[in-house]
Amino acid sequence: MFLRVYVHNHCMIDLRRVQVLRAVHQHGTVTAAAAALHLTPSAVSHHLRELSRELKVRLIEPQGRRIRLTGAAHVVIEHGDAMVARWERAEAALESYRSGTSGLLRMCGFPSAVAALIAPAAALLRASNPELTIEVSECETPTGFDLLLATDADIAVLAPSEDFPHPGDARFDQRTLLDEPLDLLVPAGHPLVRRTRGGIQGVRLEDTAREEWILAAPGSCDHHQRVVVFCAVAGFTPKVAHYVRDWMAISAMVGAGLGVSLVPRMAPTPPEHAVVRLPLTGEPALTRRILTCVREGSRDHPLIQHGLKALAEAAAAVPERVGITPPG
Structure with missing residues (x-):
């Protein structure tokens, strides 16, 4: 995400740095955030320093051998979620001018969801859109959300767990696929x-x-x-x-x-x-409830819409194979 936005007079911030701050908040340490974002800890620290300089506020402070986020950092995160979601919607609107039938669509999910839902959906997508590249990853629930946040996945098929974000989490759009x-x-x-x-x-x-x-x-x-x-x-x-x-x-x-x-x-x-x-x-x-999860604001992206439609078709066909009734 290479977007810079003006927030006040001549203050300009890079939304990539807001993403880094959100990751530190989620994972608790610079090292863990760096691993989730495929960055080095020094790169994460650099982004935090630059964001602090751009906003002219202190974002982190020492707490023993660890760090903690300041009150200002939590304000940035709260408004940053809305800014990132708005940009995701802007990207989706721009992409809607294109066909949406080619490109890379990445889906992830837990093993039985890959076998019974994602694999059939990928086959449907390849049959209807030969130029579309599908990339499937097997993952557990916490990793699925990390993949979404790092933009290493576009759609996650997951079962709610104690690690699941709250349904009102501003970062994700979570909807029922089937029970x-x-x-x-x-x-x-x-x-x-x-x-x-x-x-x-x-x-x-x-x-x-x-x-x-x-x-x-x-x-x-x-x-x-x-x-x-x-x-x-x-x-x-x-x-x-x-x-x-x-x-x-x-x-x-x-x-x-x-x-x-x-x-x-x-x-x-x-x-x-x-x-x-x-x-x-x-x-x-x-x-157990199975959900589709995407980044907030990205559900209307044409490629993601194709993927979600194929997953819904795969879920609707499941009763013929194993006797499941999708909700609704």
């Missing part, structure tokens, strides 16, 4: 499988209260907390016998008869694992 059901994963010979095949309709989460569970370790991912909350609503605390995070590994463990688990509908379960997915009945519906 993905969670299935109960049990061994092929489990009594609940025999019960459903015997004509009894529906399995409820409370039917698993006496089961041993296979879950990710607490704090390793948000799925653990999600399952614990759902089980608490159903009236029990899951007895976790094994701590495994990878979906393929969980599937193998369940197939070996070592416990049960809740898995997202899009997570892979190979047929050789001898497991059965049982849809759950009852309220509330057990789902």
